[in-house]
Amino acid sequence: MQDDLNWQVEQACRAAWPAAAEIVGDGWLFRQSGGRNRRSNSVNPLRGKRGAPEAVLDAAESFYASHGQTPLFRIPGIAAEVETALDRLGYQTEGGSIHLHAAIDELAELRDEQVAVSPTPSEDWLEARFRMGGYDDADRSIFRDMTGLIAGDKAFASCERYNEIAAVAYGVIRRGLLVVESVGTDGRFRQQGLGRRTVAGLIDWARRSGASAACLQVVADNTPARALYASLGFRRELYRYHYRRKAIAA
Known part of the structure; x- marks a missing residue:
């Protein structure tokens, strides 16, 4: 039940702040709008089976480079398996927010x-x-x-x-x-x-x-x-x- 609620909230919050372009790949959502907003210009995990972190990293770097942007991952605590790979590649941590319900x-x-x-x-x-x-x-x-x-x-x-x-x-x-x-x-x-x-x-x-x-x-x-x-x-x-x-x- 808790997992269901968490993903319901995750999906609802994305829908409430839509990105201009969204591409799904191997269980990950690539969002791109331009500008400074992080939520609409980041890679987000989707519920269910997701591809290996190394594969999504390669795809993300290619996708955001094509838009002239620096790759950015949004890491929710309910799906944080990509952290180790990001550590290894020197991705820096920023921001920090809480979902309240x-x-x-x-x-x-x-x-x-x-x-x-x-x-x-x-x-x-x-x-x-x-x-x-x-x-x-x-x-x-x-x-x-x-x-x-x-x-x-x-x-x-x-x-x-x-x-x-x-x-x-x-x-x-x-x-x-x-x-x-x-x-x-x-x-x-x-x-x-x-x-x-x-x-x-x-x-x-x-x-x-x-x-x-x-x-x-x-x-x-x-x-x-x-x-x-x-x-x-x-x-x-x-x-x-x-x-x-x-x-x-x-």
């Missing part, structure tokens, strides 16, 4: 009329997300395209302060599981509970849409974010993941 009934029930929820991102929502994330022009274009690729039920939530968007997040429901994504609060308006209210708005939307559970990914050392999510009911840790990037010779 909760049944919908375990999450806070807060309905806030000041939180706007829409099935599509408005220009104001996008501009706020770009401002909060420090996106360059290339990443702005990639993010716009990515949100347009999301399949299924989705919602884009925001909370205003002084007539401008101060906090954003979006959610995607896949097979009854809400995935919370892209949570951000403008630095000028932090410590006011706006991020919590915005995520709560997505939870309320998901509950009314029939979702039975929710999950999200949070950077392991982001203490404020983890406290925010715990206050909403996200207290169960499923598994962690990190990245391994090929070192570039000086």
Whole structure:
């Protein structure tokens, strides 16, 4: 049962942040979008039988070289067999995130009329997300395209302060599981509970849409974010993941 849940979450989170190009090879998924986002530009293991690490390494290096990118592997704790081969080739470790999960009934029930929820991102929502994330022009274009690729039920939530968007997040429901994504609060308006209210708005939307559970990914050392999510009911840790990037010779 735990293994089933882990892979359900793994698949739902990928679907909530689709890559422009995805190629499956021998039990591995090669994702490529360009830009700086690691999730949509990395090799990911798929559930089930996977090819030998040495074979996927050769394929990954060829695939990303063809796109002018450095090979990058996303390593979830539920499928980490490639680590030894990556160590041998000097791939460097970076990042580190946690998957959190909760049944919908375990999450806070807060309905806030000041939180706007829409099935599509408005220009104001996008501009706020770009401002909060420090996106360059290339990443702005990639993010716009990515949100347009999301399949299924989705919602884009925001909370205003002084007539401008101060906090954003979006959610995607896949097979009854809400995935919370892209949570951000403008630095000028932090410590006011706006991020919590915005995520709560997505939870309320998901509950009314029939979702039975929710999950999200949070950077392991982001203490404020983890406290925010715990206050909403996200207290169960499923598994962690990190990245391994090929070192570039000086």
